[in-house]
Amino acid sequence: MAAVDSCFHLVGFLYVLILTFSMQQGVAAARSFTIDYDKNTFLKDGQPFQYVSGSIHYSRVPYYYWQDRLQKMYAGGLNAIQTYVTWNTHNQEPGVFDFTGQNDIEHFLKLANDVGLAVILRLGPYVCGEWEYGGFPAWIIRKNASIITRSSDPGFIAPVDQWLSVLLPRIKPLLYVNGGPIIMVQVENEYGSYFACDYDYLRYLREKVLKYLGNDVVLFTTDGDGEGYLKCGTLESLYSTVDFGPGFNVSNVFAPMRKWEPKGPLVNSEYYTGWLDHWGSPHSHTPSATVTQYLDDLLGYGANVNMYMYEGGTNFGFMNGVNYPSFSPVPTSYDYDSPLTEAGDITEKYMDIRAVIAKHMKVPQVPIPPNTPKYAYGRVNMMLMSTVPNLLDKLTHHGPFVTRYPLTMEQVYQNYGFIYYRHVVKLDWHNAVLDVSAVRDRGYVLINSVPQGVVIRESSQTKLTITALTGQYLDILVENQGRINYGSGINNNTKGLIANVTINGLILKDWFIYPLNVSEKVLNNLDSAVQSKQSSPPKYSGVSQYITPSLFVGQIQMPNKTGFPQDTYLRTDGWFKGQAYVNGFNLGRYWPSAGPQLTLYVPKGALRPYPATNTLVLLELEYAPCSQTRNKIEVDYCFVEFVTTPVINATTVSLERREEWNRAGGFNWHDQH
Structure with missing residues (x-):
């Protein structure tokens, strides 16, 4: 009898299971989304x-x-x-x-x-x-x-x-x-x-x-x-x-x-x-x-x-x-x-x-979720870690590639970011014209790590007058600023140096090419011995207002409280242009000297709860507002700030006003409201 009951229950269970499955299949079959052309409407499950x-x-x-x-x-x-x-x-x-x-x-x-x-x-x-x-x-x-x-x-x-x-x-x-x-x-x-x-x-x-x-x-x-x-x-x-x-x-x-x-x-x-x-x-x-x-x-x-x-x-x-x-x-x-x-x-x-x-139409009667909390972690002092030329071997994930003529970023298996080209000068050049018309998109020219200026694609600023001696390094750090996403220009999207570089019309041959990898793994493995522990960046050369592109590092103080980390915004007033990383997470590009964006959004997932260390790294390409003389007073101005309010609508500054900004000791941003 027990066996019969067990069979009965098993059959009943299977019947319910089959019925349930059939009902689910029926529900799935009833789902539809179509167009009713005669009534000029979409139909969802047969209803307008x-x-x-x-x-x-x-x-x-x-x-x-x-x-x-x-x-x-x-x-x-x-x-x-x-x-x-x-x-x-x-x-x-x-x-x-x-x-x-x-x-x-x-x-x-x-x-x-x-x-x-x-x-x-x-x-x-x-x-x-x-x-x-x-x-x-x-x-x-x-x-x-x-x-x-x-x-x-x-x-x-x-x-x-x-x-x-x-x-x-x-x-x-x-x-x-x-x-x-x-x-x-x-x-x-x-x-x-x-x-x-x-x-x-x-x-x-x-x-x-x-x-x-x-x-x-x-x-x-x-x-x-x-x-x-x-x-x-x-x-x-x-x-x-x-x-x-x-x-x-x-x-x-x-x-x-x-x-x-x-x-x-x-x-x-x-x-x-x-x-x-x-x-x-x-x-x-x-x-x-x-x-x-x-x-x-x-x-x-x-x-x-x-x-x-x-x-x-x-x-x-x-x-x-x-x-x-x-x-x-x-x-x-x-x-x-x-x-x-x-x-x-x-x-x-x-x-x-x-x-x-x-x-x-009917709006769902549900509570609107609250805004995510924001926190002002405050000022973070930034110290110079090292210049990019000094870190080439540590920042290059494969290479250098040794080539007769420049290769593009794509040809050396790099998709995004920065690529570094080095040529050992073979002749003495005095007040010579360096032509980098093939730059895609923005190139920072250095002689033995001393900045000479910036070359910019599709502008009048693709040539520089330089002096370079035999045996010196002529370096060009190229930033890929993003690929064209619209129109026929999308078919012209190779990056780096896409053709030859010349001095006084002579093609420069023999290059060392370093695809740079500023990633979380690389940043975490940078030897602390390379850190210079200075607050001031490399000195300007006599012919340029630019610094040698450099990495700066600072520590974010995380509160010892529940509910942290929280979202925040990184404000980079006084810095000029570069890339920001929090704990190796690439926040994106900052360019306050151009605007209108002054802050970078930092989601809480990029931060670590107390007592873990939270590290900010800036790859500054052009100018760092560190120790310098302003109004005859020596000031230490090398910091950033984490705030609760975004600024993406600042009054912009034309890039030609860079020297005016430097002479004035800084630009006073005014937010538009």
Whole structure:
């Protein structure tokens, strides 16, 4: 009898298990996201659906803050988010793929699903986004710098094919029909703004995506709001959408889209809540009233809207992009004047947008998560560790390469950062003209470690008058300031010295090339014996206001309290240009002499709790405000400060005012409010 009961219970358990599984399968089968062309709407599970979305780039937000930001977006009234997939963060070397930590896109998408947000995935492979090389990994031009990206060029298609073959199988389980959050997938990005107009390339991408994702997800394109953009950016079976910012007449702004999509939902895939910045230009600002006025119009007109950006985030490390022509690097901050700040804080614009959304649809009645706490760690005294020339062997992860003529950064297997070229002078030169027109992007010229000046790409400042004697070292430290991310200039993205260097027209031959690696491992292993324990930098030469590029080090005092570390901002007034590292984490570029950004965002994850040591390292390229005479008084001014308030909107200084700044003993910054 007991055996019969056991069998009965086993059969019952199996029946319940099968029934449950069948019900789950039925639920999954019921999930759908489609377009109803006749009713001009999206259908989610068969019901009309209007999305109000916001852009957030997982690559620009520390992964331990993803959930906080997504919850704030949900609480702000959004029912969807939009994000780019950044190929170059996942595939930094050929055949090597990373989907962990900051690159764990699957975790990011699952978090969005858990929070209750649908996802509009912008797959690329090109993303633009003011991101390094538009998202392409630098190694694709290592062997062939002449490939035409975003085209059917076999040299481009081969790495794209390999990348998508790895990425797309990871994406499929996260489609909405499979229980995930992804309702739409973008193919390419604003292709109508590119010169190639290669429909075969677009067809290849479409077929590749369909092969792996199938027909159960809406595939779409995004282009500027003009017929000229849509002509080359669209393709049959890809739903055409447009992008534009405030300032339109809602009754006719969608006319270009309607020419390509006579029926179907209206979509603005990038409604601009602010705008991007460039070094040396004023901070961009779009008033909240302007953003909300036109958002109200769009939602009232029944349009689907994605706000670009909702949180801009940060270009940590070397990942800022560059606009072109007129080579214009984007700062480290990608705040974008968004509803959520670079650090994810609530703004007036956030609350105003939330109120507008509430006029048109139900806003979740959930608490808005609080801002993350910030702490002012105060002043940190900076000591000179050593000059870059003195540390070449320690900073070079492979090399030096010994070559007849200069090689590019890509050719010596370096993707980002700094590269050092050395030539041993073979003839005496007096007041000779050094021509470094081939510099990409900014070169610091030294003779036996003494600075001679700076050469800058595509400017009148590519030649210097120098005196160099036989046997001396002629060195050029080159900074890669980021690769062009937009337009046809994206096909001119090799870095370092891309051609020969001459003196009085004579080509210089025989070079030692040092790819520099200022990473956490290298910084932690620098021998303390190299530290000079000085507060003043190397002396200026008689012909230059520049210092020898140098590393400075300081210690951050961490409170012995619970709840620490906390976020903070590094303020670099008085310093000129360089790279900042906290505990080896690359915060990004600082350039207060150009502005408008004066502070670098330091997320708490870069810091260590008490009693661990927290070390700040600055690689200063041009000028360090250390011990010097000011108004006949010797002062020690070699410090930085950690503060609670960001400054990304400072009045900018033209780079030509450098000497005036030096003569005056410093520039008094005035924040714009």
